[in-house]
Amino acid sequence: MSAISVQNLTFAYEKQIVLEKISLQVKEKDFLAIIGPNGGGKSTLLKLILGINKIQKGTIKIFEQEPSKKLSLIGYVPQNTNINIDFPIRVIDVVLMGHVPIVNLPKKSFFKKALRWRDEGETACAMGALGQVGMEEYAYKKIGSLSGGQRQRVMIARALCAHPKILLLDEPTASIDVDGQKQIYDLLKVLNKSITIVVVTHDISVVLEYASKVAHINKKLTFHDVSYQANFQKSNGHFCEVEMMQMLGAQKGCSC
Numbered sequence: 001m002s003a004i005s006v007q008n009l010t011f012a013y014e015k016q017i018v019l020e021k022i023s024l025q026v027k028e029k030d031f032l033a034i035i036g037p038n039g040g041g042k043s044t045l046l047k048l049i050l051g052i053n054k055i056q057k058g059t060i061k062i063f064e065q066e067p068s069k070k071l072s073l074i075g076y077v078p079q080n081t082n083i084n085i086d087f088p089i090r091v092i093d094v095v096l097m098g099h100v101p102i103v104n105l106p107k108k109s110f111f112k113k114a115l116r117w118r119d120e121g122e123t124a125c126a127m128g129a130l131g132q133v134g135m136e137e138y139a140y141k142k143i144g145s146l147s148g149g150q151r152q153r154v155m156i157a158r159a160l161c162a163h164p165k166i167l168l169l170d171e172p173t174a175s176i177d178v179d180g181q182k183q184i185y186d187l188l189k190v191l192n193k194s195i196t197i198v199v200v201t202h203d204i205s206v207v208l209e210y211a212s213k214v215a216h217i218n219k220k221l222t223f224h225d226v227s228y229q230a231n232f233q234k235s236n237g238h239f240c241e242v243e244m245m246q247m248l249g250a251q252k253g254c255s256c
Helices: 041-048 067-073 090-099 107-115 120-132 147-162 177-193 241-249
Strands: 002-013 017-028 033-034 056-063 074-077 166-170 196-200 213-218 220-224
Touching: 002 041, 002 196, 017 041, 017 196, 017 213, 017 220, 033 041, 041 056, 041 067, 041 074, 041 166, 041 196, 056 067, 067 074, 067 220, 090 120, 090 147, 120 147, 147 166, 147 177, 166 177, 177 196
Parallel strands: 033 196, 033 213, 074 166, 166 196
Antiparallel strands: 002 017, 002 056, 213 220
16 A cells, blocks of 8 residues: 555646646655755655645545545654754653644644643653654753754654654754764664655765665656665765766666
Protein backbone atom coordinates (compact mmCIF):
# COMPACT_ATOMS: atom_id res chain seq x y z
CA MET A 1 0.00 0.00 0.00
CA SER A 2 1.16 3.54 -0.75
CA ALA A 3 1.61 5.71 2.31
CA ILE A 4 1.41 8.82 0.12
CA SER A 5 0.02 8.96 -3.41
CA VAL A 6 0.27 12.16 -5.45
CA GLN A 7 -1.33 12.28 -8.90
CA ASN A 8 -1.06 15.07 -11.50
CA LEU A 9 -0.66 17.75 -8.84
CA THR A 10 -0.41 21.34 -10.04
CA PHE A 11 -0.23 24.31 -7.69
CA ALA A 12 0.26 28.04 -8.23
CA TYR A 13 0.62 31.08 -6.02
CA GLU A 14 -1.65 33.55 -7.81
CA LYS A 15 -0.55 33.01 -11.44
CA GLN A 16 2.93 31.65 -10.76
CA ILE A 17 3.04 27.86 -11.13
CA VAL A 18 5.18 26.31 -8.40
CA LEU A 19 4.36 22.62 -8.98
CA GLU A 20 3.35 21.24 -12.36
CA LYS A 21 1.81 17.80 -12.96
CA ILE A 22 3.59 16.16 -10.04
CA SER A 23 3.01 12.41 -9.58
CA LEU A 24 4.69 10.49 -6.77
CA GLN A 25 4.19 7.22 -4.90
CA VAL A 26 5.70 6.79 -1.43
CA LYS A 27 5.38 3.26 -0.12
CA GLU A 28 5.22 2.27 3.53
CA LYS A 29 8.67 2.39 5.19
CA ASP A 30 10.26 4.23 2.28
CA PHE A 31 12.93 6.78 3.14
CA LEU A 32 12.33 9.52 0.58
CA ALA A 33 14.64 12.50 0.20
CA ILE A 34 13.13 15.50 -1.60
CA ILE A 35 15.81 17.74 -3.10
CA GLY A 36 15.90 20.66 -5.49
CA PRO A 37 16.72 24.38 -5.70
CA ASN A 38 15.29 27.03 -3.42
CA GLY A 39 11.86 28.01 -4.70
CA GLY A 40 11.51 24.76 -6.62
CA GLY A 41 8.38 23.70 -4.72
CA LYS A 42 9.71 21.25 -2.11
CA SER A 43 8.18 22.86 0.97
CA THR A 44 5.00 23.65 -0.96
CA LEU A 45 4.55 19.93 -1.61
CA LEU A 46 4.82 19.23 2.12
CA LYS A 47 2.24 21.93 2.88
CA LEU A 48 -0.16 20.36 0.39
CA ILE A 49 0.28 16.93 1.96
CA LEU A 50 -0.37 18.46 5.39
CA GLY A 51 -3.42 20.36 4.17
CA ILE A 52 -1.87 23.75 4.96
CA ASN A 53 -2.31 24.71 1.31
CA LYS A 54 -5.48 23.75 -0.55
CA ILE A 55 -5.13 21.43 -3.53
CA GLN A 56 -5.95 23.22 -6.78
CA LYS A 57 -5.48 20.47 -9.40
CA GLY A 58 -4.72 16.79 -8.97
CA THR A 59 -5.06 14.54 -5.94
CA ILE A 60 -3.20 13.55 -2.79
CA LYS A 61 -4.05 10.39 -0.86
CA ILE A 62 -2.72 9.30 2.52
CA PHE A 63 -3.16 5.55 2.90
CA GLU A 64 -5.73 5.75 0.07
CA GLN A 65 -7.88 8.39 1.77
CA GLU A 66 -8.17 12.17 1.73
CA PRO A 67 -5.38 13.83 3.76
CA SER A 68 -7.90 15.44 6.13
CA LYS A 69 -8.99 11.96 7.26
CA LYS A 70 -5.45 10.73 7.90
CA LEU A 71 -3.60 13.75 9.34
CA SER A 72 -3.38 11.98 12.69
CA LEU A 73 -1.02 9.49 11.01
CA ILE A 74 1.45 12.22 9.98
CA GLY A 75 4.14 13.66 12.22
CA TYR A 76 5.67 16.94 11.07
CA VAL A 77 8.97 18.57 11.99
CA PRO A 78 9.19 22.13 10.59
CA GLN A 79 12.36 23.71 9.30
CA ASN A 80 12.76 26.54 11.78
CA THR A 81 13.32 25.38 15.35
CA ASN A 82 14.74 28.70 16.51
CA ILE A 83 12.96 29.80 19.66
CA ASN A 84 13.07 32.57 22.19
CA ILE A 85 15.73 31.09 24.46
CA ASP A 86 14.40 33.19 27.34
CA PHE A 87 10.94 31.60 27.16
CA PRO A 88 10.76 29.35 30.25
CA ILE A 89 9.37 26.17 28.72
CA ARG A 90 10.78 22.77 29.50
CA VAL A 91 11.58 20.03 27.03
CA ILE A 92 8.83 17.77 28.38
CA ASP A 93 6.26 20.54 27.87
CA VAL A 94 7.27 20.95 24.23
CA VAL A 95 7.01 17.21 23.59
CA LEU A 96 3.61 16.99 25.29
CA MET A 97 2.25 19.47 22.75
CA GLY A 98 2.41 16.62 20.27
CA HIS A 99 -0.65 15.14 21.97
CA VAL A 100 -2.84 18.19 21.40
CA PRO A 101 -4.84 18.59 18.14
CA ILE A 102 -3.64 22.15 17.63
CA VAL A 103 -5.79 22.85 14.57
CA ASN A 104 -8.96 22.40 16.62
CA LEU A 105 -7.98 24.51 19.62
CA PRO A 106 -8.62 28.26 20.03
CA LYS A 107 -5.34 30.03 20.75
CA LYS A 108 -6.50 31.28 24.15
CA SER A 109 -7.28 27.80 25.37
CA PHE A 110 -4.26 25.99 23.96
CA PHE A 111 -1.94 25.97 26.97
CA LYS A 112 -4.84 25.57 29.41
CA LYS A 113 -6.11 22.48 27.63
CA ALA A 114 -2.60 21.15 27.08
CA LEU A 115 -1.98 21.29 30.80
CA ARG A 116 -5.34 19.74 31.63
CA TRP A 117 -4.78 16.83 29.28
CA ARG A 118 -1.38 16.06 30.76
CA ASP A 119 -2.00 12.90 32.71
CA GLU A 120 0.45 10.24 33.77
CA GLY A 121 -0.10 8.22 30.60
CA GLU A 122 0.72 11.15 28.35
CA THR A 123 3.80 12.03 30.36
CA ALA A 124 5.00 8.44 30.12
CA CYS A 125 4.40 8.54 26.36
CA ALA A 126 6.34 11.81 26.05
CA MET A 127 9.21 10.36 28.05
CA GLY A 128 9.15 7.34 25.77
CA ALA A 129 9.39 9.59 22.71
CA LEU A 130 12.32 11.43 24.28
CA GLY A 131 13.93 8.08 24.94
CA GLN A 132 13.57 7.20 21.26
CA VAL A 133 15.59 10.28 20.29
CA GLY A 134 18.14 10.00 23.10
CA MET A 135 16.91 13.07 25.00
CA GLU A 136 15.20 11.55 28.05
CA GLU A 137 17.74 12.98 30.49
CA TYR A 138 16.97 16.52 29.26
CA ALA A 139 13.20 16.27 29.89
CA TYR A 140 13.07 18.88 32.64
CA LYS A 141 15.62 21.31 31.25
CA LYS A 142 14.61 24.53 29.51
CA ILE A 143 14.58 23.99 25.78
CA GLY A 144 16.39 27.29 25.26
CA SER A 145 19.45 25.84 26.99
CA LEU A 146 19.88 23.10 24.38
CA SER A 147 22.00 23.07 21.24
CA GLY A 148 20.41 23.27 17.80
CA GLY A 149 20.82 19.54 17.25
CA GLN A 150 19.30 18.73 20.64
CA ARG A 151 16.33 21.02 19.97
CA GLN A 152 15.76 19.26 16.67
CA ARG A 153 15.68 15.92 18.46
CA VAL A 154 13.05 17.34 20.81
CA MET A 155 10.95 18.46 17.83
CA ILE A 156 11.17 14.95 16.39
CA ALA A 157 10.08 13.55 19.76
CA ARG A 158 7.11 15.94 19.74
CA ALA A 159 6.08 14.57 16.33
CA LEU A 160 6.50 10.99 17.56
CA CYS A 161 4.05 11.64 20.40
CA ALA A 162 1.21 11.33 17.91
CA HIS A 163 2.38 7.79 17.00
CA PRO A 164 2.61 8.67 13.31
CA LYS A 165 3.03 6.22 10.45
CA ILE A 166 4.60 8.96 8.30
CA LEU A 167 7.20 11.47 9.45
CA LEU A 168 7.68 14.61 7.32
CA LEU A 169 10.76 16.74 8.01
CA ASP A 170 11.60 20.06 6.37
CA GLU A 171 15.37 20.71 6.39
CA PRO A 172 15.89 18.84 9.68
CA THR A 173 19.63 19.51 9.85
CA ALA A 174 19.70 23.19 8.86
CA SER A 175 22.20 25.11 11.04
CA ILE A 176 23.47 21.90 12.66
CA ASP A 177 27.14 20.87 12.51
CA VAL A 178 28.30 17.80 10.56
CA ASP A 179 28.37 15.52 13.61
CA GLY A 180 24.87 16.65 14.57
CA GLN A 181 23.62 16.02 11.04
CA LYS A 182 24.87 12.43 11.12
CA GLN A 183 23.27 11.86 14.51
CA ILE A 184 19.90 13.09 13.23
CA TYR A 185 20.06 10.86 10.15
CA ASP A 186 21.20 7.87 12.20
CA LEU A 187 18.11 8.46 14.34
CA LEU A 188 15.86 8.68 11.26
CA LYS A 189 17.37 5.43 9.96
CA VAL A 190 16.29 3.67 13.16
CA LEU A 191 12.81 5.24 13.03
CA ASN A 192 12.51 4.19 9.39
CA LYS A 193 12.25 0.55 10.49
CA SER A 194 8.67 1.26 11.52
CA ILE A 195 7.82 4.69 10.03
CA THR A 196 7.79 6.12 6.51
CA ILE A 197 10.30 8.99 6.35
CA VAL A 198 10.04 11.96 3.96
CA VAL A 199 12.81 14.57 4.25
CA VAL A 200 13.19 17.86 2.41
CA THR A 201 16.90 18.57 2.45
CA HIS A 202 19.99 20.09 0.89
CA ASP A 203 22.28 17.65 2.72
CA ILE A 204 22.74 15.48 -0.36
CA SER A 205 25.95 13.71 0.63
CA VAL A 206 24.47 12.74 4.00
CA VAL A 207 21.05 11.70 2.73
CA LEU A 208 22.44 9.33 0.11
CA GLU A 209 23.73 7.14 2.93
CA TYR A 210 20.17 6.67 4.19
CA ALA A 211 17.52 7.39 1.54
CA SER A 212 15.98 4.64 -0.58
CA LYS A 213 14.26 7.07 -2.97
CA VAL A 214 15.06 10.59 -4.19
CA ALA A 215 12.59 13.07 -5.70
CA HIS A 216 14.16 16.09 -7.38
CA ILE A 217 11.63 18.92 -7.58
CA ASN A 218 12.07 22.08 -9.61
CA LYS A 219 8.44 22.80 -10.52
CA LYS A 220 8.41 19.38 -12.20
CA LEU A 221 9.52 16.15 -10.57
CA THR A 222 12.22 13.64 -11.42
CA PHE A 223 12.09 10.45 -9.34
CA HIS A 224 14.92 8.02 -8.66
CA ASP A 225 15.17 4.73 -6.84
CA VAL A 226 18.57 4.84 -5.11
CA SER A 227 18.35 1.54 -3.28
CA TYR A 228 21.39 0.55 -5.37
CA GLN A 229 23.24 3.63 -4.07
CA ALA A 230 26.25 1.60 -2.89
CA ASN A 231 27.46 1.76 -6.51
CA PHE A 232 28.06 5.49 -6.31
CA GLN A 233 28.79 6.29 -2.68
CA LYS A 234 31.02 9.32 -2.33
CA SER A 235 34.69 8.47 -1.93
CA ASN A 236 36.07 11.73 -0.59
CA GLY A 237 33.99 14.38 1.09
CA HIS A 238 30.84 16.10 -0.08
CA PHE A 239 29.52 16.52 -3.58
CA CYS A 240 26.99 18.97 -4.89
CA GLU A 241 23.43 18.35 -6.04
CA VAL A 242 24.33 18.75 -9.74
CA GLU A 243 27.01 16.05 -9.47
CA MET A 244 24.60 13.76 -7.66
CA MET A 245 21.91 14.23 -10.31
CA GLN A 246 24.42 13.52 -13.08
CA MET A 247 25.44 10.31 -11.33
CA LEU A 248 21.84 9.23 -10.82
CA GLY A 249 20.90 10.09 -14.38
CA ALA A 250 23.59 7.78 -15.68
CA GLN A 251 22.18 4.80 -13.76
CA LYS A 252 19.92 2.31 -15.44
CA GLY A 253 16.39 2.19 -14.16
CA CYS A 254 16.12 5.94 -13.64
CA SER A 255 12.52 7.04 -14.20
CA CYS A 256 12.01 10.65 -15.22
